[in-house]
Amino acid sequence: MNNFTATYTDQYQLAMAEVYFKQGRHREKAVFDYFFRDLPFSGGFAVFAGLEEVLEIIRDLHFSKEDLEYLSDQGFSDDFLKFLKDFRFRGTIYSCKEGDVVFPTRPILQVEASIIEAQIIETLLLNILNYETLIATKASRIRLVAGDGILLDFGMRRAQATGAYFGSRAAMVGGFDGTSNVIAGRNYEIPVSGTMAHSFIQSYDDELKAFRDFAQGRPEGCVFLVDTYNTLKSGVPNAIKVAKEMEARGQKLLAIRLDSGDLAYLAKKSRQLLDDAGLEYVKIAASNQLDEYVIKSLLEQQAPIDIFGVGTNLITGDPDAALDGVYKLAWFNGKPRIKISESIIKVTLPHKKQVFRIKDASGKCVGADAIGLYHEDRIDEMYHPFEPYKSMKLSEFRQEALLNKVMENGKILQEHRSLSQIAEYSVSRLSELPIEYKRFNNPHIYKIGISETLRQERDKLIHNYKQSLS
Numbered sequence: 200m201n202n203f204t205a206t207y208t209d210q211y212q213l214a215m216a217e218v219y220f221k222q223g224r225h226r227e228k229a230v231f232d233y234f235f236r237d238l239p240f241s242g243g244f245a246v247f248a249g250l251e252e253v254l255e256i257i258r259d260l261h262f263s264k265e266d267l268e269y270l271s272d273q274g275f276s277d278d279f280l281k282f283l284k285d286f287r288f289r290g291t292i293y294s295c296k297e298g299d300v301v302f303p304t305r306p307i308l309q310v311e312a313s314i315i316e317a318q319i320i321e322t323l324l325l326n327i328l329n330y331e332t333l334i335a336t337k338a339s340r341i342r343l344v345a346g347d348g349i350l351l352d353f354g355m356r357r358a359q360a361t362g363a364y365f366g367s368r369a370a371m372v373g374g375f376d377g378t379s380n381v382i383a384g385r386n387y388e389i390p391v392s393g394t395m396a397h398s399f400i401q402s403y404d405d406e407l408k409a410f411r412d413f414a415q416g417r418p419e420g421c422v423f424l425v426d427t428y429n430t431l432k433s434g435v436p437n438a439i440k441v442a443k444e445m446e447a448r449g450q451k452l453l454a455i456r457l458d459s460g461d462l463a464y465l466a467k468k469s470r471q472l473l474d475d476a477g478l479e480y481v482k483i484a485a486s487n488q489l490d491e492y493v494i495k496s497l498l499e500q501q502a503p504i505d506i507f508g509v510g511t512n513l514i515t516g517d518p519d520a521a522l523d524g525v526y527k528l529a530w531f532n533g534k535p536r537i538k539i540s541e542s543i544i545k546v547t548l549p550h551k552k553q554v555f556r557i558k559d560a561s562g563k564c565v566g567a568d569a570i571g572l573y574h575e576d577r578i579d580e581m582y583h584p585f586e587p588y589k590s591m592k593l594s595e596f597r598q599e600a601l602l603n604k605v606m607e608n609g610k611i612l613q614e615h616r617s618l619s620q621i622a623e624y625s626v627s628r629l630s631e632l633p634i635e636y637k638r639f640n641n642p643h644i645y646k647i648g649i650s651e652t653l654r655q656e657r658d659k660l661i662h663n664y665k666q667s668l669s
């Protein structure tokens with residue numbers, strides 16, 4: 200669905216761009232950092248998602264004839280519109296790999312481009328990366344508790360409008376197995392599946408006939424929804440009857456779906472009824488306001504549920520409405536830049552940077568990332584960004600550089616990875632993360648430190664700023 204044009208942006212980006220253009224400053228080079236400040240879901244990690252999507256959109260980004268007509272109506276000047284007519288992103292992007300585990304305050308992605316290009320892509324980059332990272336993180340929390348259970352995204356109807364399109368993709372990055380969302384399935388090659396709605400059964404005078412017709416019409420991957428009237432007295436017995444008729448025709452009922460009531464109790468009772476009828480192969484699916492906490496609880500109750508359909512709580516990132524990812528200027532026209540704030544955690548890190556994951560000799564992450572200047576290839580000691588007396592010696596550890604060039608001169612450098620490859624990578628990165636960062640209650644706080652040289656650069660800029668005030 201790459202129908203993005205360069206007007207997928209906030210008005211102020213274009214207003215600033217016009218002024219840069221009129222002042223003849225539009226070719227000056229800028230570096231922006233993408234990072235977030237708070238982990239979602241009070242968790243201990245986030246899963247970075249949306250990169251491949253964003254790179255493809257940026258590669259193809261341009262202003263259409265209709266865009267330019269609209270902007271002309273909005274009062275943008277003719278010479279600026281003439282410039283926009285040939286607009287293409289020709290910058291360089293460094294990024295973590297999609298699917299990696301990421302943490303607050305450290306750059307996840309860095310854009311190096313002319314100021315106009317860097318501004319015009321800001322809003323769409325934040326829009327997609329913030330949403331996909333939020334949903335991939337939620338999905339991976341659900342995957343952590345679901346074990347080998349099959350996870351299906353049922354969220355499309357409850358998403359904030361077309362958000363489901365990217366949300367279904369992000370759910371796969373976080374470890375889901377499939378989606379009910381047909382357009383996302385088609386465009387991202389995600390396995391698509393589905394069961395049936397209550398309305399289908401309600402449209403018949405009796406449930407048994409509804410199941411029979413469905414089995415006749417859709418014998419492949421057939422799943423019966425068993426809770427329309429009475430799960431144990433009607434739904435499951437009728438499903439068993441039709442499953443036996445299907446067996447006689449050489450077909451197999453795939454599953455039944457529970458969508459209300461005590462899911463653990465009903466799953467146990469239904470499993471018993473199915474097994475007693477010799478239908479051990481028929482799986483049990485459950486849905487109804489599931490999330491990582493309910494699924495964890497159901498599995499602790501030993502509910503024999505094989506398939507979890509998760510909708511609202513996944514696709515809306517409940518209870519967090521958004522990831523607070525930001526895009527901050529770090530370098531401009533040959534000089535490092537800083538944003539000063541009353542709030543110390545909002546003071547930005549200047550300069551072009553590199554981020555290192557700190558690992559022990561066996562390659563296991565020790566729970567720390569260190570930020571240095573872009574030309575540092577190792578960091579011997581990292582300092583707490585705001586409490587300089589706190590530091591950690593790093594000379595003994597392995598250090599993995601996380602920001603790699605993924606786009607140069609507007610061309611994508613990295614090879615396209617399928618969603619399942621990205622999801623596999625995410626699983627392997629999560630497995631390197633110690634368990635304390637993955638628990639839901641009071642997870643361990645991942646350490647983020649800065650190198651001595653970066654600290655000096657930052658403090659020099661703060662000092663200069665203070666001097667300029669006195």
Ligand SMILES: Nc1ncnc2c1ncn2[C@@H]1O[C@H](COP(=O)(O)OP(=O)(O)OP(=O)(O)O)[C@@H](O)[C@H]1O
Nearest residue numbers: 458459460461462463464486487488489493496497
């Ligand atoms: N055994 C269980 N353990 C923990 N949570 C459960 C269990 N069974 C169901 N739940 C969850 O509890 C919530 C139940 O909500 P609610 O009472 O509205 O369900 P309902 O049965 O659908 O009600 P209604 O029949 O009015 O639709 C859902 O989030 C559901 O996933």
Ligand SMILES: O=P(O)(O)OC[C@H]1O[C@H](OP(=O)(O)OP(=O)(O)O)[C@H](O)[C@@H]1O
Nearest residue numbers: 353396397458486487488489509510511
């Ligand atoms: O609870 P969620 O996690 O959001 O999962 C999706 C829900 O959407 C459907 O219900 P809906 O009432 O919309 O349709 P139905 O009539 O097919 O049950 C489905 O039966 C689930 O209960």
Ligand SMILES: O=C(O)c1cccnc1
Nearest residue numbers: 353379392393394395508
């Ligand atoms: O296929 C299903 O069962 C389904 C799809 C979307 C939402 N709820 C259920």
